[in-house]
Amino acid sequence: MQLYQALLLACALISPSFAEDVCGTPGIALKIPYFTSRTKALNTAAACGTRCSADRRCKSYGVGAGLCLHYSSPVQQCFKKSSRGPIKFYDRICAPVKLTPPTSISSATGASPDSTPTAGGVDIGGTITTPNVQTTDSPPLTPSSVAFPTDDKSFTATYTYEDDPLPTIAAMGSSPLESGIQATESGLPDLPCMLDPSTTDQFNILGSNFAPLVSQSRGGLVPLPSPTSEAQAKSLGPASQLALPAFSFVKPANVPDGGLTLTSSSTGATLVRRSGQNIITSIFGVDCKGRITVTQAGTSYIWDISGETTRFTAGTSDKRMVAYSLKKASALDRSRPSRRNLSNEGSAPRCPASPPDLMAKVFPGARGLAPNGCGAANGFDFVPDFSFGSCCDDHDNCYDDCAGGSFETCNRNFGKCMRTRGCDYLNNWYSFVPYASCLFAADFYELCVMTSIGRKAFYASNKERCGCYCSAKAGLCGREGDGYTCTSMFGDDVNNCGACDRTCSAKAKCNLGSCACPNDQCGDRCVSLKTHPRNCGSCGNICKSGYCFEGQCYDPPADKCVPGAAFTNGDFSTSGSWNTCQNAQSIGPNLPGFPKGTCSGSINDGKLKMGFNRISAADITTTAKVCPGQQYEFSFTLKPTRLVASSGRNCQFRYRFGEQNWSRYFDFSLDGDQRQGPLYAGAFQDGDFNGLVRKNGLSLDLPIQGTVTCDGTAVVVSFDDFELVPRQ
Structure with missing residues (x-):
């Protein structure tokens, strides 16, 4: 704790400045955590967050310096953002989502439900899992006859097609409220006492x-x-x-x-x-x-x-x-029909009115049934010697029956039980007075439990056993204090896709709880098989004309430049069309004892590769084919760097078209692909860049140059999927 005492002292005068969810932001603590652990199993964000999500008190958590920390306040109230902070802070909503559905019991009203709740009582429409983006290719379109455009010029002038990266998860989201909403005991109708002595009621x-x-x-x-x-x-x-x-x-x-x-x-x-x-x-x-x-x-x-x-x-x-x-x-109404919704109506509803149509269920970890006979817990502290014990047990169990027992129904069946099962043994002429007394007692106790005394006992049972949940395959999404709504997470809501507040990126759709392309998918791109010239009707079907109409290649008269594949071999599926190891720069002076560096380039395994040995920088070059005046977007993939020696960790790439200004640097990674783009490339005309851009038929030849720089001595860098496409 010495570390945190120092951090708190240093930040005593700092005020929180965040008002939104914080997920993995480094900072300095402003409050002391109520839970601290150095357990190795908890020192990852996933493990510490999972423990936080299972603790009702936990509103945020922090991970770093070998610690897992839990706070009872949101991040905005307990930290100050700082890149020097040793701890990364997360709001509870950032925790990995996992839901064990609450359990429920179901029984005939007034009967004794099972003492052990049954599993799977709440259907939220699916299972909360880790965020998922669909990654399978779309099936081919069904072949059909197509009437191609009659106005070729109008079609080519307005032709566009969809080509976007796969969706991402813009916000992780959280699981629905697992414990359910508790009933409110305010604003209820008045339940008067047995008798008001200020009236003349008889x-x-x-x-x-x-x-x-x-x-x-x-x-x-x-x-x-x-x-x-x-x-x-x-x-x-x-x-x-x-x-x-x-x-x-x-x-x-x-x-x-x-x-x-x-x-x-x-x-x-x-x-x-x-x-x-x-x-x-x-x-x-x-x-x-x-x-x-x-x-x-x-x-x-x-x-x-x-x-x-x-x-x-x-x-x-x-x-x-x-x-x-x-x-x-x-x-006393002996034959009152059952209410349409046992959870929301009556003088003691188990569930609040908002969100509407909530249903009471047994929440996870609730106590079992606890009948106590005709004891004082339900207001029976002066019970005569009648055979009401089993009726009282049934009444207690009915109060505990979240799904099947309403306040009025439980009390009505209690009275019926006492008048029959509790009193029938006295129904003889020689026990006439005891029988009459028993009937009076049954009525009296039914009336007694219908007062505020009985309602208090009812809500005590409800609080210990029941939570209120959504019906119709929805979950409770929201926050304590802000209110909850019944939300479908396994439909088409991109802002609640597979979990509460799990948000898909722009242009994506939600398909049964997974973020998906809005139309079709081919590889790692969102396309439309009806219009995409390189995925026309099915993934990988390339139209030589550059036009796709209703899933079929269309070849209009070539009276203007048609945007097609700008790079020859941009996916590096064949060799050629690219120059590597241009302008290579050696490390160290070219003197005896300092051998000259070498650079080797190749195209194989579907990638463009360059190997550096005592080389600090080298270029790749090629020529792209573009249409005059057409605006373009540039995308490419940097593959993981492979180290040949213990150095060479930091490699970067930048590019330019013709003699444009150089782009910013893009870092290679050691452990994963880095897809960059789409990046705005601009529009080009014949003669641009001192004549470097030249007309070639209806199109233009556009030179492109890329530079790789590394700070080590032996490393291999790789590229894939260079694309230069019309801007959408």
Whole structure:
């Protein structure tokens, strides 16, 4: 870390100046990395970048001096560009792209999905790979009859054809967001509590065991007595439709809103007649879960069933009377149809509204299913002794079911499960009251999980398990803070070709996620087989006339110069037409003890070669055939330099047409072809350059000279594919 302490100290007053993605730019660090490694396996840009892309905290990385560094800020915030900097910096987007598709589960709503997610849950339309440029020749055109132009002069005057280098990757891009987008919990519809004591909504009173309370003849409230015979049970009607006394809270005048409702006096649990209603006027309140509270003179009381009556006991407990809202109970919809999109609709959507039509899936590395029975995690902290355990487990699993479980569907099926599987064993005349209590409890808990308490539990599960992904074979492209869009990367979008923001070079097209020529391809050139005179109808088919029309060679009357192959043997497929080792310059004085250098030139293996032995420079020359006034572009390939001795590493090439000014120098490489061009060459006329350009029939003979210079003593340089073509 001594190196970085020194760098940070030196740059304390430097401000970042970059606002775009940085990929491989040398510089000096302005911040301390949160991760530093000298591991050899991580000291390459590819390896360090791959580790960065797998770390959510990593926003940029640096490589150099044997180090792999990760930063929690983009490059523009943590470095200063400097050619002297020992570290090359990369934004996260520069990392090699690799995607392991997120996994998902699918199950019937309300059922228990598999605890182990299945693979391949997100289809982004293809597989993210390293950048790819198509390199195969286009197939020949299908032969067809062609009606050649009737106006030959008009055709030749306007004739053009496509001839461009293969596409390149202008921007590497990155993989789609792998973890998915999380739902937003803001701006959701209000989910009120079980009962609002500031309203006059009516409710039934149930004991902590959910046994219903009824009025007795002398005015008090008692638990519903159990029937003593089947006939008596039938006389009470269905257990789900019991006629029970209705109650409501009354708020005294001039009392502020709150969780408690107060009156000027109390008659305890005795029914009294006020404002034309039978009410209980104790000091009552109700919490969000519907549990009735009683507070008087600063003392809290527990009101609950005691034997065949009710009793107030000083103290606090979760087990106390509950208010069963008649309004909410009547609104329970037993047969509500499923929503069209479980991920985007309802009072607790799993996915945000933008981008549209997102689908919830299990994200990679999410925990498995975690049912906890009827525990407090989902708000059930005062559960009676009914057989709801398996229903609660199913409800937990439904909350965990990203693809199949919506908030409303899970809650609705939970209520149905409790009313059937949880209560059916009590459906007998001799257990009439427990059965009624069980049904009340089922309704009550379904209502409870539909409040904000249940929604909080739902989103807790959603956050631990689910991410939101695009449908229709698209991936999430964008950046945190800037927003994401659902993007197809395996179609024809040249700005998202095979990965997010992977950009093809100008004139290219995207073909199924690979950058490709816009029309056809022959070798390393983008052409059109319909118009290219040296690839007419099929790659390599040369038209002697220099014209190709609809894939067939066309030979108009020769009343003007027709641009053809400017260089004879420009691809060095045969010998001749080129002069090598011209004007060779030896290294050292030509004196005894200093042998004269030698230069040897040849054309073989499809290349033009020159071997230097104690030669510092030599020329190649030839004559090109061009049309008067036609503007041209020049291209050529410098092959890798081959060293004969330990010196001669640095070789350069420059050229000129006639007596033009010399071009800039172009460096040979030791490890790969260097394709140069197209480079503007100009237009030429008879007599240019003091008569060096001469008319030859309808065309011009144009001399070209190239000079190779090397700083060593023994080296071989090679050329290939010299082209001088009309400027497009």
